[in-house]
Amino acid sequence: MPRKFTVKVPASSANIGPGFDVLGIGLNLFLELNVNIDPSHPKQSANDAFNCKLTYEGEGEEDVPLDPNQNLLTRTALYVLRCHEIRDFPIGTHVHVKNPIPLGRGLGSSGAAVVAGVMLANGVANLKLSKSRMLDFCLMIERHPDNITAAMMGGFVGSYLRELSASELERKEIPLAEVLPQPAGGYDTGLTPPIPPMKIGHHIKYDWCKEIKCIAIIPDFEVSTAKSRGVLPGAYTRSDLVFNLQRLAVLTTALTKSPPDAELIYAAMQDKVHQPYRKTLIPGLNEITSSITPNTYPGLLGICLSGAGPTILALATDHFDDIAAAILNIFEKENITCKWKLLEPAYDGAVMEEE
Numbered sequence: 001m002p003r004k005f006t007v008k009v010p011a012s013s014a015n016i017g018p019g020f021d022v023l024g025i026g027l028n029l030f031l032e033l034n035v036n037i038d039p040s041h042p043k044q045s046a047n048d049a050f051n052c053k054l055t056y057e058g059e060g061e062e063d064v065p066l067d068p069n070q071n072l073l074t075r076t077a078l079y080v081l082r083c084h085e086i087r088d089f090p091i092g093t094h095v096h097v098k099n100p101i102p103l104g105r106g107l108g109s110s111g112a113a114v115v116a117g118v119m120l121a122n123g124v125a126n127l128k129l130s131k132s133r134m135l136d137f138c139l140m141i142e143r144h145p146d147n148i149t150a151a152m153m154g155g156f157v158g159s160y161l162r163e164l165s166a167s168e169l170e171r172k173e174i175p176l177a178e179v180l181p182q183p184a185g186g187y188d189t190g191l192t193p194p195i196p197p198m199k200i201g202h203h204i205k206y207d208w209c210k211e212i213k214c215i216a217i218i219p220d221f222e223v224s225t226a227k228s229r230g231v232l233p234g235a236y237t238r239s240d241l242v243f244n245l246q247r248l249a250v251l252t253t254a255l256t257k258s259p260p261d262a263e264l265i266y267a268a269m270q271d272k273v274h275q276p277y278r279k280t281l282i283p284g285l286n287e288i289t290s291s292i293t294p295n296t297y298p299g300l301l302g303i304c305l306s307g308a309g310p311t312i313l314a315l316a317t318d319h320f321d322d323i324a325a326a327i328l329n330i331f332e333k334e335n336i337t338c339k340w341k342l343l344e345p346a347y348d349g350a351v352m353e354e355e
Ligand SMILES: Nc1ncnc2c1ncn2[C@@H]1O[C@H](COP(=O)(O)OP(=O)(O)OP(=O)(O)O)[C@@H](O)[C@H]1O
Pocket: 012, 014, 031, 060, 064, 071, 072, 073, 099, 102, 103, 104, 105, 106, 107, 108, 109, 110, 111, 113, 147, 223, 224, 225, 226, 306, 307, 308, 309
């Protein structure tokens, strides 16, 4: 019997200033997979490894590999399938990807792809995994929970990885290349995929004051998360950690209150753990986070780097065009062009709809 279903996964913004690797917001920009399984069309092109034909439109269409052996989405799905002793996609699987999330810009494109890959495996093989169990699989691949949790669960979330026992650590502290061998056929060499321990990630969904909108200013260059993590120090001073913890504690509640308190939120979105180090990768970041304030721009609540950058996230209740123009202007002085989007939280997170 032919089957059709759709998977939709939101973009996300992580950190929100002081909440490095902790806070995330799912955003209403959705990676979409249209999945069609028709056993009467077993093989359609030379690239159809593992019974899967992959087609793609949108952000990344020039660069994203369409070989299921190489593509992050299908490699993730194959990892989950192999953990359930399933070798291939069902015969005649066609996955069409529509992606509006820019790659390598700090809007959680890789987190969305990983979540979508896990949901794809769950859907094609009817594994009936809960969202919480699917999160475990995602966290084996992307090992900071902020984007992944926001993409899977939606809304404004705080998350942590639980401390694992020594025997669980043996299974989790596995090189990424063993979880996601590239090509995905690496499992054929006899490697058994490492099955995730249960409940690796824990999260809480905060309320969100609905008047607060999210302005994303997206520069036209990429900064890979790996590179942006590479510039961070291995240790911090106590005063810098306390600075962030104090603000984090205030921010998670400040963003739930109506009307929002701009002075409180602006100060609570300051950070000393990642943004100061990342300004070497993102020209203009320092000026943007220090010169555009609620005093000079009414309606603005706070500004931060989105995820690992280079996108800037501004939270605001009003005057969105003026705030975006001020940020675009600073980037322009650095010869950086940008596009911008007015977004809102994606409250429901990832969804699968069967036709
Ligand atoms: N839809 C997709 N299909 C296949 N691969 C993707 C897709 N989206 C992202 N990727 C892979 O993830 C990489 C980008 O991941 P990276 O973590 O560097 O940035 P990001 O997730 O966009 O930003 P951040 O983690 O800061 O929010 C891309 O270069 C590509 O390899």
